[in-house]
Amino acid sequence: MNPANRSDAILVLRDVVKTYEMGNQKVHALSGVSLDIGDNEYVAIMGPSGSGKSTLMNIIGCLDVPTSGSYSLGGQMVADKSEGELAEIRNRMIGFVFQTFNLIPRADIFHNVELPLVYGGLAKAKRRELAERAIEQVGLTDRMTHKPNELSGGQRQRVAIARALVFNPSIILADEPTGNLDSKTGEEIMVMFDALHAAGQTIILVTHEDHIAAHAKRTIRLRDGKIESDVRTKDSAAA
Amino acid sequence: MSFALDALESTKIAWHSIIANKARGALTILGIIIGIVAVTTTMTAFNGMQSAFREGAGGVGADVIYVSRMPWITINDFFLYRNRPNIDLAEAAALERAFEGRAIVNPSINNNRDLKYGSKTLQGVTVLGTTHKMLLVSNRKPEFGRFVMEFDVRYRKNVAIIGQEIAEDLFGQTNPINKEINIGRYRFRVAGVMEKMGGNTFGGPNFDRQVFIPISTFVKYFGGRRFQNVDVAVKPPAVESLDDLEYEVIGEMRKIRKLRPTEDDNFSINKLDSLLDAFNSIVGAVVGVGLVVTSISLFVGGIGVMNIMFVSVTERTREIGIRKAIGAKRRAILMQFLFEAAAICLVGGLVGIAIAWGVSAAINASGLLPASISPAIMVTAVVISIFVGVFAGLVPAIKGARLDPIEALRYE
Numbered sequence: 001m002n003p004a005n006r007s008d009a010i011l012v013l014r015d016v017v018k019t020y021e022m023g024n025q026k027v028h029a030l031s032g033v034s035l036d037i038g039d040n041e042y043v044a045i046m047g048p049s050g051s052g053k054s055t056l057m058n059i060i061g062c063l064d065v066p067t068s069g070s071y072s073l074g075g076q077m078v079a080d081k082s083e084g085e086l087a088e089i090r091n092r093m094i095g096f097v098f099q100t101f102n103l104i105p106r107a108d109i110f111h112n113v114e115l116p117l118v119y120g121g122l123a124k125a126k127r128r129e130l131a132e133r134a135i136e137q138v139g140l141t142d143r144m145t146h147k148p149n150e151l152s153g154g155q156r157q158r159v160a161i162a163r164a165l166v167f168n169p170s171i172i173l174a175d176e177p178t179g180n181l182d183s184k185t186g187e188e189i190m191v192m193f194d195a196l197h198a199a200g201q202t203i204i205l206v207t208h209e210d211h212i213a214a215h216a217k218r219t220i221r222l223r224d225g226k227i228e229s230d231v232r233t234k235d236s237a238a239a
Numbered sequence: 240m241s242f243a244l245d246a247l248e249s250t251k252i253a254w255h256s257i258i259a260n261k262a263r264g265a266l267t268i269l270g271i272i273i274g275i276v277a278v279t280t281t282m283t284a285f286n287g288m289q290s291a292f293r294e295g296a297g298g299v300g301a302d303v304i305y306v307s308r309m310p311w312i313t314i315n316d317f318f319l320y321r322n323r324p325n326i327d328l329a330e331a332a333a334l335e336r337a338f339e340g341r342a343i344v345n346p347s348i349n350n351n352r353d354l355k356y357g358s359k360t361l362q363g364v365t366v367l368g369t370t371h372k373m374l375l376v377s378n379r380k381p382e383f384g385r386f387v388m389e390f391d392v393r394y395r396k397n398v399a400i401i402g403q404e405i406a407e408d409l410f411g412q413t414n415p416i417n418k419e420i421n422i423g424r425y426r427f428r429v430a431g432v433m434e435k436m437g438g439n440t441f442g443g444p445n446f447d448r449q450v451f452i453p454i455s456t457f458v459k460y461f462g463g464r465r466f467q468n469v470d471v472a473v474k475p476p477a478v479e480s481l482d483d484l485e486y487e488v489i490g491e492m493r494k495i496r497k498l499r500p501t502e503d504d505n506f507s508i509n510k511l512d513s514l515l516d517a518f519n520s521i522v523g524a525v526v527g528v529g530l531v532v533t534s535i536s537l538f539v540g541g542i543g544v545m546n547i548m549f550v551s552v553t554e555r556t557r558e559i560g561i562r563k564a565i566g567a568k569r570r571a572i573l574m575q576f577l578f579e580a581a582a583i584c585l586v587g588g589l590v591g592i593a594i595a596w597g598v599s600a601a602i603n604a605s606g607l608l609p610a611s612i613s614p615a616i617m618v619t620a621v622v623i624s625i626f627v628g629v630f631a632g633l634v635p636a637i638k639g640a641r642l643d644p645i646e647a648l649r650y651e
Contacts, residue, residue, distance in 0.1 A: 058645055061564070063563075063564060063644050063645050063648075064645060083568075083569065084568045084569065087563065087566050087567065087568045087569075088566065088568075090563075090564060090565065090566050091565065091566020092566070096564050096565065098648070102557070102560075102561045102564075102648070103561075104558055104561060104562075105558075106255045106256065106259050107255065115562070115565060116565045116566050118248050119562070119565065119566040119567045119568070119571060120566060163565065
């Protein structure tokens with residue numbers, strides 16, 4: 001399983017190990033993962049529970065740092081960054097989409113989408129422009145002033161996608177994005193991801209469902225903290 | 240992320256959070272309101288007492304120093320002064336000569352005598368023997384009739400100028416001018432009635448229950464040499480020179496009394512400041528205790544806020560995780576919760592000030608004290624309430640800011 005050594009890789013992991021200490025026991029969540037993901041790739045990360053895919057997602061999402069090994073995102077080494085610098089990287093380069101949507105319940109849709117820009121320190125006018133554009137992109141312009149609990153699950157996930165997109169991130173990292181949706185709505189969300197990919201966005205999906213992973217152009221399977229298989233499908237031969 | 244942006248954003252979040260939990264927020268705010276009302280009312284009461292005291296001590300004159308045998312205020316140190324010689328008229332006259340052309344010097348002597356008019360008697364009224372210069376060294380003046388005049392003093396006239404309260408008690412609706420009264424065993428003609436002074440607070444002298452007569456007449460009738468103890472008022476032309484004058488007066492008095500350099504002064508210098516100092520140290524101590532006690536209620540209110548902030552941080556663990564995931568730094572989370580705590584306390588503080596304002600207006604209306612909330616007290620109360628908020632919010636906010644985003648996102 002030799003990952004293609006692409007010159008345009010924006011995400012490079014080398015021998016990434018993550019160890020947790022549970023009492024006196026050391027648990028190896030990841031034991032030597034090397035991986036390159038290039039610009040505009042559409043990748044699904046799969047694996048049974050306990051395979052380390054959540055840990056890998058946390059590391060790719062800069063929510064956590066490897067115990068050993070290296071990870072560079074857009075040319076920046078992540079391992080030696082401070083907590084504040086990691087927050088900045090998450091803010092600017094990563095758009096999260098979660099299974100449970102994870103919107104701020106008391107804030108309206110506009111504010112939810114605007115929030116990364118607030119933390120990014122953008123001026124109000126610029127925030128409004130970018131947030132409105134992202135909301136328009138997911139087709140919820142007419143729901144801008146609604147609260148999340150006034151929307152359906154599919155709409156909430158579209159808000160989450162708008163929030164992920166708003167700062168024009170290097171990658172969108174989606175963790176079981178259809179897990180809480182019925183299959184029809186889930187399919188709509190996947191169509192949206194497909195469209196984003198077609199427009200040039202790099203997307204990483206974490207899922208355990210084959211029909212979701214089927215939307216991606218490359219599927220990486222994890223087992224016991226290692227990459228079991230890394231398969232390119234369809235038209236990713238462009239690489 | 241700039242501070243201004245932090246502040247604006249955090250204020251918005253704080254507001255949403257407070258109105259989202261109305262009952263809880265209201266109860267927490269109530270704790271702060273009670274604390275702020277207690278503290279503010281205490282401060283206001285102190286201010287009220289102070290201005291009541293000032294009013295009452297108004298007859299003393301802020302720009303006058305008094306040379307007397309004893310300090311006005313003695314606390315457990317009376318024995319230090321009891322062997323001092325009286326200040327006699329000759330010494331007062333010597334002092335007057337020494338400051339001729341530089342300051343106004345007015346001697347006065349007082350004693351208590353019974354007053355009688357017709358069938359009415361007032362017992363133990365303060366009788367003051369003084370001169371026409373009394374009007375120059377104090378803010379007192381006759382309301383009608385006249386005061387002691389120079390020729391009254393020169394010819395030892397039997398004229399009396401009576402205080403308002405005496406006029407009311409002895410004469411009621413009758414015009415007292417030119418009526419004859421008895422002071423002790425001697426007949427005096429009422430020549431004037433003094434303006435009402437009010438006061439009579441905190442055991443100070445009741446200025447409206449005094450009778451003024453010429454000092455020479457006083458000495459003739461009431462001043463056996465042994466009891467002759469003169470208070471000398473000295474007033475400089477400008478209040479700024481009061482401190483300098485004080486040293487000169489001490490120097491002159493020592494000269495008059497021929498004190499050797501090693502001897503202590505055997506007289507006292509009194510002034511309004513020393514009265515105020517004494518007042519402040521006595522009432523200040525009481526108010527200090529009051530402030531400590533009321534501060535405890537504010538502190539308890541602060542603990543309430545801290546408690547609710549811990550609840551708020553725990554409840555919003557997942558929200559903190561989301562915010563961190565999309566790029567909030569520790570500082571942004573810290574600010575969010577600090578602002579929330581400060582906002583709760585600020586609202587409590589403002590409502591508390593409004594209530595305290597009403598309370599002090601009520602106290603004022605009741606005539607108990609001239610209480611009113613000063614802008615300084617309001618500003619202090621606002622600052623204190625924000626400070627309590629920050630203090631109460633700090634530990635919960637730090638707890639929230641330090642949460643690990645992965646753990647926080649997993650929190651159900």
